[in-house]
Amino acid sequence: MRRIHLIIEYDGTNYAGWQRQSNALAVQQVVEEKLARLTGESIVVHGASRTDAGVHALGQSVHFDTESRIPGDKFSYALNTMLPPDIRVIHSKETDFGFHARFSAVGKRYRYLFWDAPHAGALNRFTHAHSIYRLDDALMYREAQALIGTHDFAAFAASRSVVKDTVRTIWKADVKRSDSEVSLVVEGNGFLYNMVRIIAGTLQSVGSGKLEPGALARAISTGDRLDLGVTAPAKGLTLMEVYYALPDSAKATEE
Numbered sequence: 736m737r738r739i740h741l742i743i744e745y746d747g748t749n750y751a752g753w754q755r756q757s758n759a760l761a762v763q764q765v766v767e768e769k770l771a772r773l774t775g776e777s778i779v780v781h782g783a784s785r786t787d788a789g790v791h792a793l794g795q796s797v798h799f800d801t802e803s804r805i806p807g808d809k810f811s812y813a814l815n816t817m818l819p820p821d822i823r824v825i826h827s828k829e830t831d832f833g834f835h836a837r838f839s840a841v842g843k844r845y846r847y848l849f850w851d852a853p854h855a856g857a858l859n860r861f862t863h864a865h866s867i868y869r870l871d872d873a874l875m876y877r878e879a880q881a882l883i884g885t886h887d888f889a890a891f892a893a894s895r896s897v898v899k900d901t902v903r904t905i906w907k908a909d910v911k912r913s914d915s916e917v918s919l920v921v922e923g924n925g926f927l928y929n930m931v932r933i934i935a936g937t938l939q940s941v942g943s944g945k946l947e948p949g950a951l952a953r954a955i956s957t958g959d960r961l962d963l964g965v966t967a968p969a970k971g972l973t974l975m976e977v978y979y980a981l982p983d984s985a986k987a988t989e990e
Contacts, residue, residue, distance in 0.1 A: 736800055739807050740830040741766075741780075741814075743795040746821040748861045748970065753786045753795065762786075762822060766797070769817040773810075774803040783836045783977040784843060787929070789969035791862065794844075796977040798836040842906070842924045842978040842985060847935040847971045849917040863916065864935070864971035870942035872912040878941045879908035879919070881952040882934065883988060890954040890963060893929035901927060907984035910938065917942070920975070922984050932967045933960075940964035 743766065751759035755767070763780055770778040783796040805813060807829030814824045833839075850856050850863035851870045882905040889901040905923040912918075919935055937954075940946035946964055954962040978985075 736802055737807070738798055738800050738830050738832050738834065739810055740828055740834060740836070741797050741799075741810065741824050742826040743797060744793050744823045744825050745791065745795065746861065747786060747789050747791045749821060751788045752790065753782050753784065753792075759788075762792075762795075765819065765822060766814075769814055770799065770801075772817065773813055774801050774805070776801055776803065781836050783840050784974050786972075786974055787969050790972045790974070791970075792974040794976040795974055796836045796840070796979075798830065798834060836977070839979055840977050841981055842922060843926065844907075844920065844922045844975040844978070844982075845926070845931045846973045846975050847919040847921075847931060847967065848973075849919075849935075849939060849971065850915055851917060852915040861970050862973075864939070864968045866917075866939060866943060868943035868945075870912075870917050870939065871944075872910050872917050872942065874948060875917070875919070875938045875942040876910040878938055878948055878951055879910055879921075879934070881949075881955065882908045882921070886955045887958065888927055888930060888955065889958045890960045891930045891933050892927040892960075893933070893966065898927060903927065903930075904985075904988070906982070906988045908934075922978075922982060924985070929966055932969065932972055933963055935971065936967035937964035939967060 745762050751761050753762045755761050755763045767780050778799050780797050780799045810827035811824040848863045851866040855865040885904040887902050903925050907922040909920045
């Protein structure tokens, strides 16, 4: 028996998220079915992040166990001949049994993209949330800095979240503009269900003048979801990377 580690990229538009479901097609199901055909085994794939329906990934990290003799670095090539074009394995390797895609992770990096223009774009309609209002990216950046550090993010959890511990550490929260694209990048040791989308929706509300600045800091202090903005659409969110060693942003925050 061997353990194989994959890094997977996918467009989440046509899927009900990463995790296999009984009533809808998920990315995990597609990958497991192709691995079963490739190896002749019943394969269970363990993912680092349960991305929601419509959420994308450039760096979803997964592992599975197999008795196949296919070299670890060849799984990416073999799978990509079988997978649909909106799912791609960008890296594969054999790893040791001490590695677990989810439980070995020490952090994650997410990106959220806005398109602020009078009209929604045609080519980015599945990857950007449209804002008809001009967003004040400098104000959004200042607002986002309230996230940095270790806080109780109870107010930032969706109503369906069932976790008991809502304390998380955010290492980085950056907002940048490129023409009509405004990007939010957040890095931390963990995120609650819909947390990044709630942050993104709040920053959009602050950046468009619909919400008073200081909303993020207030919500951290009060624990009240009503202090925050709406949950931003899933399509603007991408899982960029799963960390198995602390990034420089984490080290700087801890210092």
